[in-house]
Amino acid sequence: MVANPLAPSRLAEPSDANALPAAVWPASAERGADGVVHLGGVPLTALAREFGTPLYVVDEQDVRDRAARTLAAFRSAAARxxxxxxxxxxxxxxxxxxxxxxxxxxxxxxxxxxxxxxxxxxxxxxxxxxxxxxxxxxxxxxxxxxxxxxxxxxxxxxxxxxxxxxxxxxxxxxxxxxxxxxxxxxxxxxxxxxxxxxxxxxxxxxxxxxxxxxxxxxxxxxxxxxxxxxxxxxxxxxxxxxxxxxxxxxxxxxxxxxxxxxxxxxxxxxxxxxxxxxxxxxxxxxxxxxxxxxxxxxxxxxxxxxxxxxxxxxxxxxGTGGVTLYEVGTTKAVEVSLPTGGTATRLYASVDGGMSDNARYALYQAEYSVRIVSRASDASPALVRIAGKHCESGDIVVDADYLPGDVAPGDLVAVPATGAYCWSLSSNYNHLPRPAVVAVRDGEARVIVRGETEHDVLARAMAPGETA
The missing domain is CATH 3.20.20.10 (Alanine racemase)
Structure with missing residues (x-):
């Protein structure tokens, strides 16, 4: 198969677009026999059903382990x-x-x-x-x-x-x-x-x-x-x-x-x-x-x-302990003109969040990866750009990665390595409520930061005649 010329040079087309690269995902991440990805022993589909999307998910054990490992590394090096x-x-x-x-x-x-x-x-x-x-x-x-x-x-x-x-x-x-x-x-x-x-x-x-x-x-x-x-x-x-x-x-x-x-x-x-x-x-x-x-x-x-x-x-x-869940709302194949002539196709998959929950691409052109986590697929990989729902052309979550080419509305996708500087930089742009943060560990899930509602977003608005 000829590589998509729109793909950045660092991005290799995967042999399996369902695989979860170990260095990018929390250690507990695994895809079950039914194709659903689990984190901390909890199916991500279950989290989406209970808490909605977008949703920040943090692997508590991963964060605790990295904190302990980091402290041990510097204490050991210092003692030496x-x-x-x-x-x-x-x-x-x-x-x-x-x-x-x-x-x-x-x-x-x-x-x-x-x-x-x-x-x-x-x-x-x-x-x-x-x-x-x-x-x-x-x-x-x-x-x-x-x-x-x-x-x-x-x-x-x-x-x-x-x-x-x-x-x-x-x-x-x-x-x-x-x-x-x-x-x-x-x-x-x-x-x-x-x-x-x-x-x-x-x-x-x-x-x-x-x-x-x-x-x-x-x-x-x-x-x-x-x-x-x-x-x-x-x-x-x-x-x-x-x-x-x-x-x-x-x-x-x-x-x-x-x-x-x-x-x-x-x-x-x-x-x-x-x-x-x-x-x-x-x-x-x-x-x-x-x-x-x-x-x-x-x-x-x-x-x-x-x-x-x-x-x-x-x-x-x-950073690595955090994953953000989204639901795909629309997909759109876009033909892009190439400098050398001809065209190539980029598949846009738009999700129910965006730069309000992850501003890092808009700020720094930060690179991320993405996977479908609600199912596995044997469809051929397609070059995908994950776009947000905000009224900004620069509202991109993942600039370029490969997903199975049959990615479709209703699929649950996850962007890994979002534990750092995503919730911290989140906003209410376009009046979107900030998502909840859920911690998972040993098969259990609990909210550690409550998600906002539209009521919360409106609560600071002053009514006519109201005093602060």
């Missing part, structure tokens, strides 16, 4: 080079009270970046001492609440925050642990990284500004400077960018030791996952070992002790 490690779950990937409980029970701390995320973590019962607070524009109310509850560490993002954090710490009679976020000039994505002298971005301070700012932090008795923090990118498969960033940070870290203790180094997160069968992310154990080796080598070269290490993965913990 004579230090210790803390892992923060980056709540921005997906934070609910249940997710916060799962990761905390696995031994992770939780990183928040807004007052709302802080409120969720506190409502989940996470010890405030195990929380961090990020942000380039933290409000006075956010800083005040952080100090009031005894939050573990605040990441200072610029010079103006030093006095603000010192003031709220003094008001609440405590000495606040703080880190300083640094732009190391390293930006990484997937396999490559770029190292420059400066980064044009809103987060952090340049390396050249670190020493005077740390002197300012240390001049406040209310602040306890514990180390530098850096985040170099997202969806990163290799370790080279982390190694270069660590090398640059440790050179400054060594100079800071001359003025006082610097017990920690936070190298951030951004570890990648597989969204398609073509993706090959580095196993977390290898990443941890390679980063630890780079830190140990640089510390030895500088003649300084290896600091306590901290990391902030989010996607790598929750």
């Amino acid at each position: 080079i004579g230090t210790t490690a803390t892992v923060y779950y980056a709540g921005k990937a997906f934070l609910s009270t249940e997710i916060a409980r799962w990761v905390a029970e696995a031994g992770l701390n939780v990183d928040t970046c807004s007052g709302g995320e802080l409120a969720v973590a506190l409502a989940a019962g996470v010890d405030p001492a195990r929380l961090g607070l990020h942000g380039n524009n933290k409000s006075a109310a956010e800083l005040d609440r952080a100090a009031e509850v005894g939050l573990g560490t605040i990441v200072i993002d610029g010079s103006q925050e030093i006095g603000r954090v010192a003031e709220v710490a003094a008001r609440h009679g405590r000495r606040q642990r703080v880190r300083l976020r640094v732009s190391s000039g390293v930006h990484a994505h997937t396999h490559d990284f770029l190292a420059t002298a400066h980064e044009d971005q809103k987060f952090g301070v340049p390396l050249a500004d670190v020493e005077p700012l740390v002197r300012s932090i240390r001049s406040h008795d209310e602040l306890d400077f514990v180390g530098l923090h850096c985040h170099i990118g997202s969806q990163i498969f290799g370790s080279d960018g982390f190694a270069e960033s660590a090398r640059r940070l440790l050179e400054v870290h060594a100079r800071l030791l001359e003025g006082g203790p610097v017990p920690e180094l936070n190298l951030g997160g951004g570890f990648g996952i597989a969204y398609t069968a073509a993706d090959d992310p580095t196993p977390i154990e290898q990443l941890a070992d390679r980063i630890a080796d780079a830190v140990a080598a640089q510390c030895a070269a500088l003649g300084i002790p290896v600091p306590h290490l901290a990391f902030e993965p989010g996607r790598a913990i929750v």
